[in-house]
Amino acid sequence: MSLSEDFRLPVACPACGSHLMRVSSVKNPDDQVHCASCHRFVCLWHEAQTVLKKGSGSESESLIEKAVNRGA
Numbered sequence: 507m508s509l510s511e512d513f514r515l516p517v518a519c520p521a522c523g524s525h526l527m528r529v530s531s532v533k534n535p536d537d538q539v540h541c542a543s544c545h546r547f548v549c550l551w552h553e554a555q556t557v558l559k560k561g562s563g564s565e566s567e568s569l570i571e572k573a574v575n576r577g578a
């Protein structure tokens with residue numbers, strides 16, 4: 507039984523530089539997304555979706571930076 511799944515985020519984890527993120531398999535908009543390698547909180551699922559749509563770039567980077575600084 508898998509309770510979470512991994513996906514690749516266009517923006518790297520600010521702590522370890524990994525692009526592999528983990529989210530619950532339910533994927534509620536407010537579910538927390540954590541880095542799959544260092545387990546740091548990165549953003550919420552709805553924010554990750556925005557970044558996935560936008561792709562890499564300064565807009566996505568600042569969105570993730572804000573989410574990380576805001577914390578869980």
Ligand SMILES: [Zn+2]
Nearest residue numbers: 519522541544
């Ligand atoms: Zn990390």
